Amino acid sequence: MKIRTLLGGGAAILAASAGLALAQAEAVPQSADARIVRVQDDGGVTRGPVTNLPVPRYVSLKGSEGNARRGPSLSHRIDWVFRHAGMPLRVVAEFGHWRRVEDKDGAGGWVHYALLSGVRTALVTQDMVDLRSRPDADSDVVARAEMGAIVRLGECTPGWCRISGGGQRGWVPKAAIWGVDPDEVRD
Secondary structure, three states, rough: OOOOOOOOOOOEOOOOEEEEEEEOOOOOOOOOOOOOOOEOOOOEEOOOOOOOOOOOEEEOOOOOOOEEEEOOOOOOEEEEEEEOOOOOOEEEEOOOOOOEEEOOOEEEEEHHHHHOOOOOOEEEEEOOOEEOOOOOOOEEEEEEEEEOEEEEEEEOOOEEEEEEEEEEEEEEHHEEEEEEOOOOEEO
16 A cells, blocks of 8 residues: 655744754645545525535644545545645535544545644745734734744734734635635635
């Protein structure tokens, strides 16, 4: 059995005096095709047939490891092993106790729902992104985040999101992270 693994490096949010390590994900190729199961509701929102939650939606990896399988059962081959607790993933389909997930590069597979959390996280996609005190490009820089850092996602305005990680907290432009839709607003 061949297992692909997402390996991490030392991505971090850096305060003025200290660097704090967070997880990083590397790009991997797209896994095999899987059946996409969706239901359209009257409001135009696509919802999963099992949870009735929006599809696609973002979740995170609950533990430090999760197998992504070729199909929605334990008998299917493992294509990827996600190895970073809190890694943001996008649910694109549902089937019974299984969720079809993708990472920022589109790699993924079917993961058992018990391995996923509704806690929202994001992946920093630009290097040394300034975390600002307010959602304004002219506000003070309070910290910097390295590309690949996995951070907790807070509130989001149309153009900015508040993130936290490694004891630091601040606002970043939405374009600098993956794990939130461009038009999504969070309180």
